[in-house]
Amino acid sequence: MSISEVSSPRGRRGDDRPLVITGTRVVDPTRDLDAVGTVVVIEGRIAAAGPDALNQGVPDGAEVMDGAGRLVLPGLVDARVFVSEPGHEYRETFASASRAAAAGGVTTMITMPDTDPVIDDPALVDFVMRRARDTAVVRVHPMAALTRGCLGQEMVEIGLLQDAGAVAFTDGRRSVASAATMRRALTYARDFGALVAHHVEDATLAGSGVVNEGEFATRLGLPGIPREAETIMLERDMRLVALTRGRYHAAQVSTAASVDILRAAKGRGLDVTAAVSIAHLTLNELDIGTYRSFLKLSPPLRAEDDRRAVIEGLADGTIDFVVSSHDPQDVETKRHPFAESADGAVGLETLLAAALRLVHNRDIGWSTLVAALSTRPAARLGLEGGTLKPGAPADLIVVDPQVGWVLDRAALLSRSKNTPFEDARFEGRVLRTLVAGRTVHAYR
Amino acid sequence: MISSETSARAPFAHKHLLGIEDLAPDEIVALIDRAEAQIEVSRQVEKKRTVLRGRTQINLFFEASTRTQSSFEIAGKRLGADVMNMSVASSSVKKGETLIDTATTLNAMHPDILVVRHHAAGAVHLLARKVSCSVVNAGDGAHEHPTQALLDALTIRRHKGTIRGLTVAICGDVAHSRVARSNIIALNALGARVRVIGPSTLMPRGIERMGVDVFTDMRRGLADCDIVMMLRLQRERMAGAFVPSVREYFHFWGLDQEKLGHAKPDALVMHPGPMNRGVEIDPEVADGPQSLIAEQVEMGVAVRMAVLETLAEHLPNA
Numbered sequence: 184m185s186i187s188e189v190s191s192p193r194g195r196r197g198d199d200r201p202l203v204i205t206g207t208r209v210v211d212p213t214r215d216l217d218a219v220g221t222v223v224v225i226e227g228r229i230a231a232a233g234p235d236a237l238n239q240g241v242p243d244g245a246e247v248m249d250g251a252g253r254l255v256l257p258g259l260v261d262a263r264v265f266v267s268e269p270g271h272e273y274r275e276t277f278a279s280a281s282r283a284a285a286a287g288g289v290t291t292m293i294t295m296p297d298t299d300p301v302i303d304d305p306a307l308v309d310f311v312m313r314r315a316r317d318t319a320v321v322r323v324h325p326m327a328a329l330t331r332g333c334l335g336q337e338m339v340e341i342g343l344l345q346d347a348g349a350v351a352f353t354d355g356r357r358s359v360a361s362a363a364t365m366r367r368a369l370t371y372a373r374d375f376g377a378l379v380a381h382h383v384e385d386a387t388l389a390g391s392g393v394v395n396e397g398e399f400a401t402r403l404g405l406p407g408i409p410r411e412a413e414t415i416m417l418e419r420d421m422r423l424v425a426l427t428r429g430r431y432h433a434a435q436v437s438t439a440a441s442v443d444i445l446r447a448a449k450g451r452g453l454d455v456t457a458a459v460s461i462a463h464l465t466l467n468e469l470d471i472g473t474y475r476s477f478l479k480l481s482p483p484l485r486a487e488d489d490r491r492a493v494i495e496g497l498a499d500g501t502i503d504f505v506v507s508s509h510d511p512q513d514v515e516t517k518r519h520p521f522a523e524s525a526d527g528a529v530g531l532e533t534l535l536a537a538a539l540r541l542v543h544n545r546d547i548g549w550s551t552l553v554a555a556l557s558t559r560p561a562a563r564l565g566l567e568g569g570t571l572k573p574g575a576p577a578d579l580i581v582v583d584p585q586v587g588w589v590l591d592r593a594a595l596l597s598r599s600k601n602t603p604f605e606d607a608r609f610e611g612r613v614l615r616t617l618v619a620g621r622t623v624h625a626y627r
Numbered sequence: 628m629i630s631s632e633t634s635a636r637a638p639f640a641h642k643h644l645l646g647i648e649d650l651a652p653d654e655i656v657a658l659i660d661r662a663e664a665q666i667e668v669s670r671q672v673e674k675k676r677t678v679l680r681g682r683t684q685i686n687l688f689f690e691a692s693t694r695t696q697s698s699f700e701i702a703g704k705r706l707g708a709d710v711m712n713m714s715v716a717s718s719s720v721k722k723g724e725t726l727i728d729t730a731t732t733l734n735a736m737h738p739d740i741l742v743v744r745h746h747a748a749g750a751v752h753l754l755a756r757k758v759s760c761s762v763v764n765a766g767d768g769a770h771e772h773p774t775q776a777l778l779d780a781l782t783i784r785r786h787k788g789t790i791r792g793l794t795v796a797i798c799g800d801v802a803h804s805r806v807a808r809s810n811i812i813a814l815n816a817l818g819a820r821v822r823v824i825g826p827s828t829l830m831p832r833g834i835e836r837m838g839v840d841v842f843t844d845m846r847r848g849l850a851d852c853d854i855v856m857m858l859r860l861q862r863e864r865m866a867g868a869f870v871p872s873v874r875e876y877f878h879f880w881g882l883d884q885e886k887l888g889h890a891k892p893d894a895l896v897m898h899p900g901p902m903n904r905g906v907e908i909d910p911e912v913a914d915g916p917q918s919l920i921a922e923q924v925e926m927g928v929a930v931r932m933a934v935l936e937t938l939a940e941h942l943p944n945a
Contacts, residue, residue, distance in 0.1 A: 337868070340875035367869060370827045374843040427827075 201225045201242040202620070204581065207250025209233055211257065211571040212554040222255045224577040227620035232571040248615075250581065256553050257569050258290025258321075258578035258616065259535060260560040262380075262458060263434060263506035265355070265527070266292075267599075268314065270299025274599045275511040277311075280531065281319035283596040285624035287532040288613035289507070290578035291322040291561070291568055296333065297355030303328035303339045305347035312348050320623040321616075322578070324350045324566065329368055329379060335359045338368050341377050350564045353380035353434060356481060356526070358416055360386060362423065369429030378563065380432040381420060383441075384482060388412040393522045395468045395483045403474065405522060408483050410438040417441050421448040424455055432563065433457035435508060437482040439492030446501045456563050458504040459493045461530055461537045462603055466490075470603070476517050476524035478603045480508075497555060498547050503563065505555045507534040511599030529597045533604050539584060539611035577620035586612040639937045643755045643762040646771035647809045652816040659781045661933035662926065668705065669928055678936050679708035682739040686712045687729075687754075688765070689745040694900055695765050695774075698924070699742045702931035706939075708740070726750060730757035739942050740935060743767075748805075761938040769803045775899050776809035778930040780817060782923050783854055786895055791818030796849055796890070797839075798824040799858035799880060799907050800869075802831045806899045807858060811837050824848035825858075825880060828869045845879065845886050852890040857882050857898045860907045873906050883909035887917065895919050 202224040209232050210217045220234035225242060232255070241247060261284065267274040284292050294311065296302035302311060308325055315323030327349035331337040341352060352372060358381065359365045365381075372379050389412040394400045396407025417433060421444060424431045436445065436457050448455045462480055467487045471478045478484060496502040510527030517524045530537075538556060541547050547555075561569025568578045592605045616624040639657065641649060650658075668674060684703040688696050696712060703710040726745075733741065734757070741762045743751045748768030755762040766772040784790055795814050801807045801823045814821050815838045823834060824842040835841050842848030849855060860876065870876045887894065896908075896918045904910040913920060 331871075338871045340871040342879050343875050367828050371870070374827050 201230070201245035202248065202617075203237075203241050203245045204248045204250040204255055205237070207581070208254045209571060210254055210549045210553050212550045212558045213570040213572055215550075216571070217550055222250070222571065222579065224579075224617065224620045227577055229571050229573050229575050229577050229579070231573055248581070252583065252585070253614065254549070254582045254584060255571070256288075256580050256582060257557040257571055258580050258618065259288045259556045260291040260293070260564070260566065260569055261289045261507050261509070261531065261534060262293045262504050262560040262564065263295065263460070263508045264292040264531065265295045265297070265508075265510040267298065267511055269310070274513050275597060276318065277315045277323060278318040279596065279598045280509065280511070281315075281321045281323065282624070283509075283529070283531040284321045285616045285618070286596050286613065286626075287507075288535040288580040288582065288616055289321060289531055290580070290616060290618045291324065291566060292319075292531075293350060293560070293564065294323060294325045295355040296326055296328040296353065297357065301328050301332050302349075303331050303333070303344075305340065305343045308344055308347040308349050321618050322568070324348070324564065326351045326353045326380060328352065329354045329381075330359060330364065333357050335361060335364060338364070338371060341372050342375050345375050345377055350566065351378040351380050351432065354382065356382055358382050358384050358386060362419060365420065366423050366427060369423055369427040369431065373427060373429045376430065378430045378432055380434045382434045383413050383416040383420060383436065385412045385416045388415065393479060393483065394471065395485045397468075397486060399468045399471075399486075403471075410440060410485070410489070413438055413482055414440045414444060417444050421453065421455065424448070424453045425451065428454070430454045431456075435460050435463070435482060435506065436502065437463045437485050437493065438489045442492050442496035442501050445496070449501065456503040456559070457501075458506045459497060459502050460506055460508040461534050462508065462528060463490065464494060464497070464505065465537045465540055466603060471521075474521040475603075476519065476521050477528055477601045477605065479521060479524055479526055480528060480603075481526040494541065494546050498551060503555065504560045505534075505538060507531050509597075511597055512601045513599055517601050528601050528603045529595065529599055530602075532595055532597065533590065533602065533609070535580075535582065535613055536609040536611055537604060539609070542584075543610055577617055579617050580613050581615040582611060583614050584611040586610070588612060639940065642938070642941050643764075644773055644934055644938065645752055645755060645762065645764045647773045647776050647812040647816070648771065650816075655777070655780070655813055655816055658777055658930070658933055658937060659784060661937060662777065662781050662930040663785075665929040665932040665936075666925070668932065669925065674705045675707060676705060677707045678939055679703060679706040679739075682708045682939065682942065683737065684708040684710045684740045684742065684935070685733060685736075685738045686710065686742045686765075687733070687744070688712070688714050689743075689750070690766070692744055692766070694924070695744065695927075698927045699763075699765060699931050702928050702935055703740070705928075706932055706935055708935070726753060727757055730754050734758045734760070740938060761941060763934060763938065766805050768805065769808070770805050771809045772805040772899075773809050774927070774930050774934055775806050776813040777934070778923060778926040779810055779856065779897060779899075780813050781930055782897065782919050782926045783895070785926075786919065787853065790814065793819045793853040794822065794851060795819045795854040795856060796822045796824055796852040797856045797858065798845065798848070798882065800829045800860045801825050801834060801858065802829045802869075803861065804858045808837075810856065811839055822848055822852065826870055845882075846889045849886060849889040852894055855882060855887065855890055855894055855896050857896065857908050859899065859901065860903060862903070877906055881905070881907055881909060882912050884911055884915075887912055897923060900924070
């Protein structure tokens with residue numbers, strides 16, 4: 184079997200025919216829907232989805248797909264994708280990342296601004312949007328930098344950048360060390376209703392650490408990063424959110440204590456959301472094994488107790504999104520001793536397949552999964568999508584939850600192949616991905 | 628111009644003018660009334676009066692201000708005072724002398740009126756406690772600038788006939804503005820409804836408890852306003868500190884004709900100066916028919932004459 188695209192960025196095949204997917208399990212958290220039924224797509228939008236969707240009969244000339252044994256879900260909205268364009272196109276481009284996204288069931292990518300140059304100017308937001316429009320097969324929305332150059336010093340033009348199309352503001356991989364700068368950014372962003380997304384890590388406490396601090400790090404002789412590097416920054420941010428009443432999103436959390444902090448903050452009514460990466464949900468520090476640098480991430484993979492705690496946080500809604508944190512790194516930056524190799528892993532193509540492990544293990548249900556991967560990020564970022572409601576754009580995926588497969592790193596569509604799931608066994612696969620009713624990926 | 632705010636002159640109960648906060652509404656009105664009378668003096672060919680003849684007025688400016696300093700200087704001279712300007716560059720404060728040392732030294736020179744500007748809020752009050760003459764606050768940090776508020780009130784009253792019932796928007800860098808604070812107190816005391824408009828980063832915490840409505844959106848905040856008072860934005864507060872850039876600030880909070888269109892058609896535009904054209908205000912508006920900015924300067928001299936004259940009544944042998 185091989186993966187193939189049925190569309191190219193420019194010469195998209197015109198899926199002008201209506202599409203009807205019959206006898207399929209339809210999951211749509213926006214309507215509390217999880218039932219066998221039909222999905223009807225007409226002119227790029229959902230015409231009907233659910234048990235009664237065929238009331239009007241099959242539209243003339245429609246393509247009818249047998250959905251038996253499969254699921255139709257809203258397309259995934261991945262809120263943390265590093266693309267590397269502009270600046271490091273040899274690692275990834277909008278074209279290559281979007282093909283990987285489509286293969287993984289991601290119909291909307293939210294891109295990070297710490298490229299070269301950093302996306303901190305309205306003209307650069309415009310560049311990203313034009314480039315994505317011209318070359319990507321899925322939807323792309325950029326986050327802009329929160330501070331100029333992502334240097335943590337000077338605020339960006341939040342109003343103008345938002346007008347240009349930025350959906351949120353973040354310094355990507357970097358934390359804003361200065362509490363005063365963060366306070367001002369949250370305060371100023373609030374005037375525009377803008378969301379501030381923050382990588383929560385105190386760089387001074389993380390120091391030169393490369394793995395989770397603890398017994399495993401000690402055994403490997405690697406410098407550790409304490410959990411407190413994350414929790415101190417997160418706690419600080421919660422205080423600043425309470426002070427400023429800003430809109431805040433923790434870009435990635437990884438520890439049990441972070442879940443407690445978020446739970447308390449939400450209990451106090453703060454406008455806070457948080458994400459966890461698929462790697463932190465499905466892997467722990469022991470997976471690093473013998474210094475496998477493809478598992479060197481920021482924040483580092485934590486202990487199993489932390490992993491269980493973030494899964495519980497996801498299940499009870501304390502953690503809002505699951506993200507791929509797709510971070511393509513070329514061989515040159517990864518082929519080093521563990522401590523010297525770059526952080527980051529690709530993840531777009533494996534996002535859903537890895538997440539299905541949680542469903543198969545009964546850690547979470549389908550509806551929670553779809554909410555975290557699609558509905559909630561779309562809503563939080565003010566985007567259409569994340570739903571199968573009639574009238575919504577037909578951004579959807581058809582999933583076969585039973586297909587077993589082994590990840591072949593060489594077959595990845597990303598230009599970079601730094602996957603932590605090399606040779607991993609998965610159960611479940613995206614069969615077909617539609618964006619605005621057009622098929623942008625089909626698995627054969 | 629006679630208006631509802633004119634009052635029979637009550638004796639001014641204060642030795643100093645340190646802030647609007649210390650004044651009762653009728654005292655504010657009395658000062659404005661007096662200033663009204665001084666306008667004609669400035670417009671005459673012969674401007675010299677003798678109220679302060681033989682008196683010494685020292686303008687002690689720890690912060691550069693050509694405009695305010697010369698306004699006080701002209702006011703003092705027109706009233707016949709001997710005016711001496713001391714600026715921080717030539718003072719011994721730079722050599723480590725404390726503010727109190729400076730006060731003691733100055734006091735030994737027996738001035739009658741000390742006009743003080745200082746970058747620290749409250750510094751003028753400290754000086755006032757240490758000298759025996761009258762002290763006028765010409766701006767202390769982000770605290771108060773009482774003569775600016777008085778001249779603004781005078782300017783408004785001359786155009787609108789009254790201040791009571793007007794809606795006044797104070798826009799921009801409220802957090803760092805002594806002009807805003809003094810104006811909020813004065814305008815509230817005189818019966819205006821005051822709004823402040825600006826980005827939240829330039830809004831001090833708890834400002835709403837000073838009796839103002841807070842807006843972050845210019846168009847909404849300006850709706851149905853009678854007076855639009857722009858504040859100067861310090862350039863050093865740009866560059867990512869409080870607001871991201873000049874262009875963004877101007878785009879969202881700079882007063883241009885379109886935004887002014889949301890205020891009442893006969894709304895008047897004010898600015899304490901010096902202006903940053905193209906930063907907080909569009910040149911077209913600054914120099915347009917609704918602008919009172921030049922007139923504010925004229926009223927400044929009249930108000931300062933009124934203040935000096937009023938305080939002179941408390942001087943020994945007055």
